Amino acid sequence: MNLSASAAETLRTALGDLLDGLPPKQASLAVDRLIASYRGATPTDAPILRDRADVAAYAAYRMPATFEAVRSALEAFADAAPGWTPQSQVDVGGGTGAATWAVSATWAGTRPVTVLDWAEPALALGREVAAAHPPLEDVRWQRARIDASLVLDTADLVTVSYVLNELAAPDRAALVDAAASAAQAVVIVEPGTPDGYARVIEARDRLIAAGFRVAAPCPHSAACPIVPGSDWCHFSARVSRSSLHRQVKGGSLPYEDEKFSYVAAARFPVSPAPARVVRRPQIRKGQVLLDLCEVEERLSRTTVTKKHGELYKAARDADWGDAWPPVS
Ligand SMILES: C[S@@+](CC[C@H](N)C(=O)[O-])C[C@H]1O[C@@H](n2cnc3c(N)ncnc32)[C@H](O)[C@@H]1O
Numbered sequence: 001m002n003l004s005a006s007a008a009e010t011l012r013t014a015l016g017d018l019l020d021g022l023p024p025k026q027a028s029l030a031v032d033r034l035i036a037s038y039r040g041a042t043p044t045d046a047p048i049l050r051d052r053a054d055v056a057a058y059a060a061y062r063m064p065a066t067f068e069a070v071r072s073a074l075e076a077f078a079d080a081a082p083g084w085t086p087q088s089q090v091d092v093g094g095g096t097g098a099a100t101w102a103v104s105a106t107w108a109g110t111r112p113v114t115v116l117d118w119a120e121p122a123l124a125l126g127r128e129v130a131a132a133h134p135p136l137e138d139v140r141w142q143r144a145r146i147d148a149s150l151v152l153d154t155a156d157l158v159t160v161s162y163v164l165n166e167l168a169a170p171d172r173a174a175l176v177d178a179a180a181s182a183a184q185a186v187v188i189v190e191p192g193t194p195d196g197y198a199r200v201i202e203a204r205d206r207l208i209a210a211g212f213r214v215a216a217p218c219p220h221s222a223a224c225p226i227v228p229g230s231d232w233c234h235f236s237a238r239v240s241r242s243s244l245h246r247q248v249k250g251g252s253l254p255y256e257d258e259k260f261s262y263v264a265a266a267r268f269p270v271s272p273a274p275a276r277v278v279r280r281p282q283i284r285k286g287q288v289l290l291d292l293c294e295v296e297e298r299l300s301r302t303t304v305t306k307k308h309g310e311l312y313k314a315a316r317d318a319d320w321g322d323a324w325p326p327v328s
Pocket of ligand 1 (some may be wrong): 047067094096097122146147152162166
């Protein structure tokens with residue numbers, strides 16, 4: 001089993017074991033309450049994850065999906081920075097630790113990690129789940145509030161996953177600036193909605209202004225070629241659902257697709273993909289239509305036909321979010 005599949009499997013088992021003890025009725029009620037909180041007006045001035053039932057529901061209902069979204073973003077980042085491995089990580093608004101699991105699924109080895117969050121029950125459950133995973137033995141789970149006074153310890157990598165949407169604009173700016181001051185690389189992931197994309201673009205602009213280069217998903221560090229309001233850049237990660245996940249979330253499909261937007265940027269030189277597939281490829285008879293964002297700072301549609309030989313085979317295998325042409 002590869003690194004990534006093995007971390008995903010360990011996470012699934014650890015969540016399953018942990019939640020076995022939680023009565024299904026209580027889990028469903030906590031999920032309903034969470035959904036209502038997340039639909040409500042954000043930001044809030046107190047943690048949404050208030051107690052163990054909330055956090056257990058979050059872990060079952062959302063953590064497998066946020067883990068897969070961050071893992072996809074990190075994989076694209078690792079492709080653009082092939083010689084680089086983070087020696088330390090700070091995960092801001094890390095909650096139950098999905099992004100720390102995703103880092104361990106992308107780069108082998110252990111590294112000092114600090115998870116910061118204001119919700120103590122999330123940190124406690126994160127610590128418990130991580131105990132099942134030796135690469136996460138060196139994690140500090142630390143209570144901290146994200147606001148204008150936030151200063152982060154230096155780290156190779158700062159991750160910020162599904163957090164900006166819970167913050168007011170000044171705190172979002174303060175968080176991105178603090179990450180830029182502390183890190184060699186910053187990876188920010190948000191829900192794949194028009195608003196999530198807008199927050200990612202806002203963060204991307206701040207990182208570039210602070211001297212970072214974009215490693216992924218964009219092939220360049222110039223302005224995003226999407227006309228504001230006309231579309232939003234987002235990707236999709238497949239999340240396999242355990243029976244417990246199905247029980248908590250309802251539905252019978254063995255998987256779901258998590259939509260996310262992201263930016264991965266670094267202070268050191270990176271090699272972004274020459275182009276990225278920004279929609280699900282359309283496979284027609286003898287041809288594949290690829291929507292690309294290109295290094296020339298534009299969006300384009302390329303048709304790859306059988307006449308293109310090996311490239312056609314690659315196009316048939318290409319997935320939404322992949323580099324194009326594929327990284328060999
Ligand atoms: C949607 S969860 C994401 C958790 C985790 N990063 C993930 O990807 O699964 C948002 C997290 O941000 C934390 N958070 C929100 N606002 C915060 C603030 N002002 N200070 C510290 N943590 C905050 C919440 O407690 C929660 O754990």
